[in-house]
Amino acid sequence: MDKAKMVIDRDFKIGRIGKNMYGSFVENLGRCIYGGIYEPGHPNADSRGFRRDVLEVIKELKVPIIRYPGGNFVSTYRWEDGIGPLKDRPARLDLAWKSIEPNTFGLNECMDWARAADIDIMMTLNVSTRGILDTQNMVEYCNFPGGTYWSDLRKSHGYKEPHNIKSWCLGNEPDGDWQVAQKTPMEYARIAREHAKVLKLMDPDYEVTVSGSSLRRLKTFPEWDSTVLEEAYNYVDNVSIHCYYGNKSGDTPNFLGKTFEMQDFISSAIAACDYVKIKLRSPKKLCLSIDEWNVWYHTHDDDRHKDPWKSAPHLLEEDYTFEDAVMVGCMLITLLKNCDRVKQSCFSELVNAISPIMTENGGSVWRQTTFYPLMHASHYGHGYALIPAVHSPKYDSTEFNDVPYLESVAVWDDETDEMVIFAVNRSLDEALDLECDLRGFGDYRVKEHIVYESGDKLARNTKDNPFFIVPHNRGNASVDGDKVQAALPALSWNVIRLNKKEK
Numbered sequence: 001m002d003k004a005k006m007v008i009d010r011d012f013k014i015g016r017i018g019k020n021m022y023g024s025f026v027e028n029l030g031r032c033i034y035g036g037i038y039e040p041g042h043p044n045a046d047s048r049g050f051r052r053d054v055l056e057v058i059k060e061l062k063v064p065i066i067r068y069p070g071g072n073f074v075s076t077y078r079w080e081d082g083i084g085p086l087k088d089r090p091a092r093l094d095l096a097w098k099s100i101e102p103n104t105f106g107l108n109e110c111m112d113w114a115r116a117a118d119i120d121i122m123m124t125l126n127v128s129t130r131g132i133l134d135t136q137n138m139v140e141y142c143n144f145p146g147g148t149y150w151s152d153l154r155k156s157h158g159y160k161e162p163h164n165i166k167s168w169c170l171g172n173e174p175d176g177d178w179q180v181a182q183k184t185p186m187e188y189a190r191i192a193r194e195h196a197k198v199l200k201l202m203d204p205d206y207e208v209t210v211s212g213s214s215l216r217r218l219k220t221f222p223e224w225d226s227t228v229l230e231e232a233y234n235y236v237d238n239v240s241i242h243c244y245y246g247n248k249s250g251d252t253p254n255f256l257g258k259t260f261e262m263q264d265f266i267s268s269a270i271a272a273c274d275y276v277k278i279k280l281r282s283p284k285k286l287c288l289s290i291d292e293w294n295v296w297y298h299t300h301d302d303d304r305h306k307d308p309w310k311s312a313p314h315l316l317e318e319d320y321t322f323e324d325a326v327m328v329g330c331m332l333i334t335l336l337k338n339c340d341r342v343k344q345s346c347f348s349e350l351v352n353a354i355s356p357i358m359t360e361n362g363g364s365v366w367r368q369t370t371f372y373p374l375m376h377a378s379h380y381g382h383g384y385a386l387i388p389a390v391h392s393p394k395y396d397s398t399e400f401n402d403v404p405y406l407e408s409v410a411v412w413d414d415e416t417d418e419m420v421i422f423a424v425n426r427s428l429d430e431a432l433d434l435e436c437d438l439r440g441f442g443d444y445r446v447k448e449h450i451v452y453e454s455g456d457k458l459a460r461n462t463k464d465n466p467f468f469i470v471p472h473n474r475g476n477a478s479v480d481g482d483k484v485q486a487a488l489p490a491l492s493w494n495v496i497r498l499n500k501k502e503k
């Protein structure tokens with residue numbers, strides 16, 4: 001068995017993990033909303049049309065925040081279409097997904113649903129095809145207590161209390177040629193700055209996220225980031241990037257190495273923030289919001305052309321495999337290793353479209369393979385991420401050299417004093433013998449060693465076999481003195497939970 005070592009020291013902190021690290025994303029896309037979280041007439045729907053069975057599964061993920069309503073959808077969205085009596089709401093063409101948007105689920109339904117789910121909303125504004133006044137009106141409708149046109153309109157719609165939305169996102173992927181009203185860096189920079197100014201005038205405590213480069217392969221990368229930030233720096237708090245990786249070629253070792261690309265993308269966005277900070281002589285430090293990230297390759301956004309202009313079509317319904325779940329684990333560890341600057345992330349998306357949760361219209365709900373690493377991280381990944389001093393055997397893949405078989409990070413929760421090691425063994429055929437030196441900690445015992453493994457890297461959970469591969473807690477981690485020993489099975493995701501021995 002190959003051997004890997006890790007040293008964990010409570011004094012070597014990367015940073016505190018932000019409360020919104022394990023967020024998600026709900027877009028008017030395919031069946032994410034209609035047939036996903038909202039399906040009036042479904043046997044499990046409540047009086048508002050919210051599917052209770054889906055909500056229960058979402059609650060298992062303990063999602064703190066959701067980005068809504070897009071995504072590409074937002075770039076032609078008129079928020080006013082989704083307020084007021086249902087009978088008066090217009091159906092509209094949605095060019096992003098070549099669908100028909102019925103607008104029966106809008107802003108107030110979203111806020112009702114979020115309250116039922118106990119989740120905050122990060123509202124994405126359409127800064128592509130709407131103006132600054134539309135943003136002002138929307139914020140006034142959502143958050144102003146009353147006595148003005150838009151706040152009184154909200155009250156007349158049955159919402160006496162303001163929604164109190166605190167987090168706002170300035171558009172979506174405006175650098176992409178797939179976006180309606182794509183912008184040049186300077187066009188977006190000026191627009192973003194002025195929308196952000198309005199938000200901060202309404203309330204300086206609003207958290208504002210500006211769009212950084214959405215993909216590294218775009219011509220405008222990396223100048224986009226510095227141009228946008230030089231204009232908008234003083235009015236924004238976070239810069240967003242989006243990270244999607246896939247395994248179209250079926251080359252699993254290379255696929256699992258794509259966290260190298262993710263790390264480079266994160267590092268370049270941080271470098272842009274810090275370059276502009278220095279250039280502007282600003283004391284303020286910006287953070288990253290990776291407000292879309294996932295594995296995505298079984299489907300493609302061009303699928304929207306196949307059967308266009310339907311409501312709630314079956315779009316981007318990725319059928320995730322076991323190796324996809326392992327990659328999600330590697331990506332979670334990468335986020336945690338950058339938690340000093342990545343303050344927020346949104347797993348994209350929540351239900352049906354590139355999602356860990358799937359539903360059948362009128363039928364059941366099930367958890368895809370990718371559900372489990374997300375659930376473990378959001379349950380156990382709190383407190384401080386610790387600098388991972390790792391010695392692991394390595395391999396070269398098609399695109400990457402020196403990929404460590406062991407991908408891992410330790411997290412120490414200062415409230416519960418629990419220590420958690422998240423670890424992936426990237427090897428397809430060899431178990432890895434892990435030894436962790438708990439330097440500076442003593443007195444810990446293994447509370448649980450959760451293992452997610454499968455003999456078949458392409459195994460999936462399906463409607464008919466929803467629990468085909470689930471994690472177990474029969475891992476063999478043990479503590480001897482201040483050393484933790486554990487065998488990490490080939491191609492596996494592991495969560496080793498340690499707590500203090502009772503005196």
Ligand code: AHR
Nearest residue numbers: 027071072073172173348
């Ligand atoms: O999540 C699906 C799409 O991916 C989003 O709408 C867009 O922002 C990204 O390209």
